[in-house]
Amino acid sequence: MDNRRGLVIVHTGEGKGKTTAALGMAIRSWGNGMRVLILQFIKGSWSYGELKAIATLNDAGGRIEIRQGGLGFTRKGNKDAEEHRRAAEELLQSALHEISGGTWDMIILDEFNYAYSFGLIRQEELEQILSARPEQTHLIFTGRNASEELIDRADLVTEMHLVKHPYQKGIKAQRGIEF
Amino acid sequence: MDNRRGLVIVHTGEGKGKTTAALGMAIRSWGNGMRVLILQFIKGSWSYGELKAIATLNDAGGRIEIRQGGLGFTRKGNKDAEEHRRAAEELLQSALHEISGGTWDMIILDEFNYAYSFGLIRQEELEQILSARPEQTHLIFTGRNASEELIDRADLVTEMHLVKHPYQKGIKAQRGIEF
Numbered sequence: 612m613d614n615r616r617g618l619v620i621v622h623t624g625e626g627k628g629k630t631t632a633a634l635g636m637a638i639r640s641w642g643n644g645m646r647v648l649i650l651q652f653i654k655g656s657w658s659y660g661e662l663k664a665i666a667t668l669n670d671a672g673g674r675i676e677i678r679q680g681g682l683g684f685t686r687k688g689n690k691d692a693e694e695h696r697r698a699a700e701e702l703l704q705s706a707l708h709e710i711s712g713g714t715w716d717m718i719i720l721d722e723f724n725y726a727y728s729f730g731l732i733r734q735e736e737l738e739q740i741l742s743a744r745p746e747q748t749h750l751i752f753t754g755r756n757a758s759e760e761l762i763d764r765a766d767l768v769t770e771m772h773l774v775k776h777p778y779q780k781g782i783k784a785q786r787g788i789e790f
Numbered sequence: 791m792d793n794r795r796g797l798v799i800v801h802t803g804e805g806k807g808k809t810t811a812a813l814g815m816a817i818r819s820w821g822n823g824m825r826v827l828i829l830q831f832i833k834g835s836w837s838y839g840e841l842k843a844i845a846t847l848n849d850a851g852g853r854i855e856i857r858q859g860g861l862g863f864t865r866k867g868n869k870d871a872e873e874h875r876r877a878a879e880e881l882l883q884s885a886l887h888e889i890s891g892g893t894w895d896m897i898i899l900d901e902f903n904y905a906y907s908f909g910l911i912r913q914e915e916l917e918q919i920l921s922a923r924p925e926q927t928h929l930i931f932t933g934r935n936a937s938e939e940l941i942d943r944a945d946l947v948t949e950m951h952l953v954k955h956p957y958q959k960g961i962k963a964q965r966g967i968e969f
Contacts, residue, residue, distance in 0.1 A: 618956055618967055622807065626948045628926060631814035632807035636967065638817055639810070642839030642846075643965050659820030661814075667821075667850045687868075750966060766961060769805045775947035776851035777797055782945060785823050788797055788815065789926065 617716075617748040617768040619741065623724055623757035626771030627670050633719045633751050634661055640749075641675045645716035649677040652699065652731075652754075653722035658787075680705065681726060699731035702741070710750070711743040718752065724754030724761070731757055734760055796927040797945040798920065802936035806952030807885075812898045812932050813840055819928075820847055820854045824895035828856040829885050830880065831910075831933075832901035839965075853917070858903055859884065859907060879912035890922040890927070896930065903933030903940070913939055 622629035637647045671673050680702030726732050741764055753756045762768050801808035816826045848854050859881030861874045876892050920943055941947050
């Protein structure tokens with residue numbers, strides 16, 4: 612009998628490591644022979660280092676892909692809100708298609724929480740995503756300000772809490788750490 | 791001018807993601823062309839999935855290695871304490887050698903905090919490690935119960951806080967997530 616059961620996982624909080632831990636899970640799962648899709652809800656949140664590593668694993672064994680959708684970070688009420696909303700909508704349709712298709716063992720919806728908290732994704736769309744999930748598929752939602760609706764439905768929720776940051780010591784962002 | 795500056799990073803807390811986020815950093819750094827060494831202070835804390843992924847990246851481009859030292863999880867005052875202490879000591883000497891050698895851009899001391907909190911590593915040994923670090927080398931210490939001494943000396947400290955766990959719903963550990 613197969614004990615496999617997909618989990619709904621949330622990485623939230625204002626600390627570092629939300630996306631990085633999702634990347635770690637992707638890598639571990641790939642190493643376990645699983646098929647992993649990463650969907651970026653915020654353009655530019657993944658940088659050269661992880662893209663290169665993922666491409667290398669994909670070249671070696673397939674089964675891992677990253678797709679960029681959405682636009683860059685936005686602010687509530689800015690003039691491009693409609694454009695951001697359309698970009699999120701498009702990615703959401705693609706996410707629904709991939710999730711319900713059952714091709715992937717793990718799908719990471721990176722910065723979903725950000726897009727959701729800024730109103731780029733509606734509650735009924737979150738419900739659609741959760742309902743579309745085949746029982747064995749893991750879904751990982753990252754980003755600060757995870758909604759109560761999502762946390763209620765999740766199996767595993769981790770909050771990354773910032774205890775100390777190099778900015779506090781006046782140290783600039785460092786390659787491999789911040790980007 | 792080179793702005794590169796190594797950071798002392800700590801992932802602690804009782805939540806998930808301490809080692810997984812360190813793995814993500816390792817992968818990202820590798821993708822950025824950096825040389826990454828992972829030292830496991832607790833035997834068996836890394837499993838097939840991540841070992842396979844790391845071996846694949848190493849086959850493709852070198853520059854990433856994982857070495858196992860230390861023994862399995864222990865309890866204070868158990869009869870093998872001396873044996874654990876010797877194993878930790880050995881790994882510590884190897885860590886000091888690798889850190890001071892300057893060969894690596896990033897060294898992850900996985901479950902160091904655990905070994906330290908159980909008295910397998912002494913405070914003066916922690917000081918030796920921190921003092922041996924070349925200015926451009928990143929050191930990442932993972933494990934719950936990070937010591938005050940380490941947090942004081944760290945640049946970036948993140949605490950992983952468990953908000954909700956699948957055990958609470960009676961769901962068994964899942965491949966790719968827990969191992």
